[in-house]
Amino acid sequence: GAVVSQHPSWVICKSGTSVKIECRSLDFQATTMFWYRQFPKQSLMLMATSNEGSKATYEQGVEKDKFLINHASLTLSTLTVTSAHPEDSSFYICSVMGRDYGYTFGSGTRLTVV
Amino acid sequence: QQQVKQSPQSLIVQKGGISIINCAYENTAFDYFPWYQQFPGKGPALLIAIRPDVSEKKEGRFTISFNKSAKQFSLHIMDSQPGDSATYFCAASIRGNKLVFGAGTILRVKS
Numbered sequence: 160g161a162v163v164s165q166h167p168s169w170v171i172c173k174s175g176t177s178v179k180i181e182c183r184s185l186d187f188q189a190t191t192m193f194w195y196r197q198f199p200k201q202s203l204m205l206m207a208t209s210n211e212g213s214k215a216t217y218e219q220g221v222e223k224d225k226f227l228i229n230h231a232s233l234t235l236s237t238l239t240v241t242s243a244h245p246e247d248s249s250f251y252i253c254s255v256m257g258r259d260y261g262y263t264f265g266s267g268t269r270l271t272v273v
Numbered sequence: 274q275q276q277v278k279q280s281p282q283s284l285i286v287q288k289g290g291i292s293i294i295n296c297a298y299e300n301t302a303f304d305y306f307p308w309y310q311q312f313p314g315k316g317p318a319l320l321i322a323i324r325p326d327v328s329e330k331k332e333g334r335f336t337i338s339f340n341k342s343a344k345q346f347s348l349h350i351m352d353s354q355p356g357d358s359a360t361y362f363c364a365a366s367i368r369g370n371k372l373v374f375g376a377g378t379i380l381r382v383k384s
Contacts, residue, residue: 165316193371202362202374203317252316254372262307262372264316 161187161257165265172243172272180238180268182253188233193254193262194226203252209236243272275300277365279375286382292350294378296363299344303365307372308337308348311360320348320361353382 162185172178182192190211195203207228208216215228225247227239240247253265278297286292296306304325309317323330323337323346330337336349350357363375 191369200377200379202377205371208371250314256369261305261319261322262366263319264309267314267316269314 161185161189161255161263163253163255163263163265165253165268167268168266169269170271172270174244174272175242177239177241178243178270180240180251180253180270182236182238182255182265184234184255187255187257189236189255189257190233191256192230192236193256194228194236194238195252195254197250197252197267199250206238240270243270245272248272275373277363277373277375279363279378281378282376283379284381286353286380288353288355288382288384290353290382292353292357292380292382293347294361294363294380295345295347296365296375297343297345298365298373300365300367301344302367303373304368305366306337306339306346307364308335309362309364311362311377317362350380353380355382355384358382 164183166181192209194206197203205218206221209228209230211230217223230236248271250267252267254262280295307322308320310320311317321332321335323339325341334351339346358381361378364372366372
């Protein structure tokens, strides 16, 4: 599978500010990346599918204007949480779909909005 | 039809025992069935995966059993160790598309 780096691993921000999370595919040119959100003791919830060079496909109920996804290169996708509020506090995880259609996950980002 | 149902929610096993986690799916178009292990504060890591043309796959202490007719697959962890204590997720996908996750199983291996 691909080698995936996600940064930062944790971030604390003030309510109303924006936060950017990066997901890098270090050894594979990833045309497709996925962004998930996970609440404590729950499963992963897919937020959006990020395709290089095109607009992301958001899952039903996910606000695309709040969770901005950019996949401008084959090795980098970013998730920006805009005007963050305490209810946006969660664990965000990216995933890369590799050449064998396997999926490799990043180490996750713990976002806390205060 | 897109759901993957996972059971049990939690599991306690004695060290050296066998841990068994089960999943069931509805969508017969699924063609990739991975199992992930997740430790607190970390992203999921692929343990083992199977495709529907195989009924069983073994990697070390981890075995996937796959029953295509019953639309079920399971993870067996042999000789379970305290270090195996984690949350386990089954998932399914149609080749090249998004993964559908089960609800997860919290495994605790008692020493």
